[in-house]
Amino acid sequence: MKCGGSTLAALPISFFEDMRQLQDEGIVTVIVHGGGPAISETLGKLGIESGFVNGLRVTNEAVLDVVEMVLSGQINKEIVRRIQLTGAMALGLSGVDGHLIEAKPVANSHEVGLVGDVTKVNAELIQGIVSMGYIPVIAPVGLGADGGQRYNINADTAAGAVASHLGVEQMVVVTDVPGIMKTVDGEKRVLPVVSVAEIEEMIASGDIYGGMIPKVRAAIACIQGRVQEVVIVNGSEPNVLSKVLKGTGIGTRIVR
Numbered sequence: 001m002k003c004g005g006s007t008l009a010a011l012p013i014s015f016f017e018d019m020r021q022l023q024d025e026g027i028v029t030v031i032v033h034g035g036g037p038a039i040s041e042t043l044g045k046l047g048i049e050s051g052f053v054n055g056l057r058v059t060n061e062a063v064l065d066v067v068e069m070v071l072s073g074q075i076n077k078e079i080v081r082r083i084q085l086t087g088a089m090a091l092g093l094s095g096v097d098g099h100l101i102e103a104k105p106v107a108n109s110h111e112v113g114l115v116g117d118v119t120k121v122n123a124e125l126i127q128g129i130v131s132m133g134y135i136p137v138i139a140p141v142g143l144g145a146d147g148g149q150r151y152n153i154n155a156d157t158a159a160g161a162v163a164s165h166l167g168v169e170q171m172v173v174v175t176d177v178p179g180i181m182k183t184v185d186g187e188k189r190v191l192p193v194v195s196v197a198e199i200e201e202m203i204a205s206g207d208i209y210g211g212m213i214p215k216v217r218a219a220i221a222c223i224q225g226r227v228q229e230v231v232i233v234n235g236s237e238p239n240v241l242s243k244v245l246k247g248t249g250i251g252t253r254i255v256r
C-alpha cells in the first residue's frame, strides 16, 4: 500500500483498525509512505528553497537532510505509532536500512539533483519482518549501489517498485481523491476501471495531471510485471481497505 502525504493527517483510526483486522485474517500489508506536504512545510520553516520539475522535488544535500528527517523520522514514526495504537505491531524503516531500496540517479538528474529511481529492493528483509508479525512501514529514501549516496525517491515510484519486487497481487494507492476522475458532460466522475491505454490518453489530454501522474506511471510500471491491479482510493472513506479487498467497486482499478 502507498499512503500519500496528502491524506496521512486525515486517515481515521478505523483505517488502521482495518489493517489490523486484515492481518488477523492473514492478509499482509506493507506500507510505503509519502509526506510531500510535511517536507515542504519544514523546508519553509528552515528557509530552504526547493521546487518541483514534473512532480519531482529538486533535491540538493540540504533538501535531502530535511527529506530524510521528515520522512524517516516524523512521518514514519507517526504511522508506526498509529498502527500500534490498534494493538498491531509495526516496524518503521527507510530504504537506507538493510539496503532496503537501492537507487540510481533519475534520467533528468541534471534538473532535479539527488532524486533516485529504484534499481533493487531487498524483498527478503521485508518478508522477514512480515514473518515476525510486524507491518513494515517504509520511507522512500534510497541508497546507491556502493551504499554511500542517499537519494530522494518519489513515494509512488518507490511503492510500485516494492510491490513489483515482492510480487504482490494488488497495490492500493491511498490518496486525497476518490479515484481517477474525468469530467463527462460537465460533471466530474470517478472512473471505476481504467486501462493503460486510457491512462496515456488522459495524460495527453490533461485529464490526469500533477501528483496523479507519478501514481499512474508507477501503476503502469508494476502491472506490466507480476502485480495484477492497482487501486486508487480516498483514505478518508470509512473502512476503505476492507472495501477494496471485498471488491465493493470503490475507487479506480487500473488494469492491463
Ligand SMILES: Nc1ncnc2c1ncn2[C@@H]1O[C@H](COP(=O)(O)OP(=O)(O)O)[C@@H](O)[C@H]1O
Binding pocket: 003, 004, 005, 006, 007, 034, 036, 174, 175, 176, 177, 179, 180, 181, 182, 207, 208, 209, 210, 211, 212, 213
Ligand atoms: N484525473 C485526476 N483525478 C483525480 N485527481 C487528480 C487527477 N489529475 C490530477 N489529480 C490530482 O492528484 C492529486 C493527488 O496527488 P498528490 O497531491 O501528489 O497526492 P499524494 O500526496 O497522495 O501522493 C489530487 O488531489 C488531484 O489534485
Ligand SMILES: CC(=O)N[C@@H](CCC(=O)OP(=O)(O)O)C(=O)O
Binding pocket: 003, 004, 005, 006, 033, 034, 035, 036, 037, 039, 055, 056, 057, 067, 115, 116, 140, 152, 153, 154, 155, 156, 211
Ligand atoms: C523525489 C520526490 O519528489 N520525492 C518526494 C518524496 C515524498 C513523496 O513522494 O510524498 P507524497 O507521496 O506525499 O507526494 C518529495 O520530496 O516530496
